[in-house]
Amino acid sequence: MDTENKTKECPFCEIVLGKTERKPVYENKDVIVIVPNTPKAEGHVLVIPKKHFVNILDIPADLLNELFIVVQKMSKQAINKDNASGVNILNASGRDAGQSVFHCHIHVIPRHPNDSLWLDIEKRGK
Template sequence: MDCIFCKIVNGDIPSLKVYEDEHTMVFMDIAKDVDGHMVAIPKKHIKNILDCDEDILNYLMATVKKVANYCVDECGYDGVNLLNASDESAGQSVPHFHIHIIPRRKNDNVDAWPNFTGANHEIEEIYEKLKIK
C-alpha cells in the first residue's frame, strides 16, 4: 500500500509518536504550521469517517480525548481544535482517516476556524434535506 500514514504505522517512515496503542497512533504533524499540531489515526487503513466502523471510531475518539486532556492537564494548553476532512471534496489530502489535534492557548493568534462563504440556500431548506428521519 502506498499510504503515507500506513508507512508510518509500519515503521517504514519515521515519526515523532506522541501516543500509540493497539488500534491508534498519534504523531506530530510535519507541517510545522502550529506549535503542537498532531495527527491521530487508526492503525487500520480506513479512507475516511464515511468508511469507518463504530468500533474503530470509538477507539480513535478515545485516543483523541486522551491526548486532548493531556495537552490541557499536563502541558499548559487551554483547549484544542479538532479538525477532519472526509473526502477530497472536503479537502482531505491523505486518504487515510485522520483527525488533527491542535493544542491552543488563549490569545495565541491562531485562526483555525475557516471562513466559509459558500452558503447559497436558506437554512430551513437545507435543514429539511439534512434532518435524519
C-alpha cells in the same frame, strides 16, 4: 496490524508499518499518534487508525469509539500538560472537505489565548 485495506504508498500506512523514521508520540493496538509534518501549533498531533480507512465514514463503530478515546486523551494532555486553554478537533472527509491524505486522521490542535490560528478561515467565511 491488518494491512488488507492498505492503499499503495499511503504515508500513514508506511509509518504504521515502521517503514519510516517517524516515531509515534502514543500508540495502542488500534491507533497511532504522530506529530504532523507541519504542525499548526505546539502540541498539534494526528490521531490515526492503524488499519487503513479512507475517511471517517468508513470506520466501524467500535474502532471509531477507540479513535475518539485517544482523541480525548490527547486533548486532555494538551490542556493539563501543555497548558492549552482549549483544543480544536478537526477531520476532513473527502477532497472537497480538504482531505489531502486519504487515510483517516484526526487533528488535535491545542489553542491558547490570542494565538490567531484561524484568522484566514474566519475571513473566508465572512
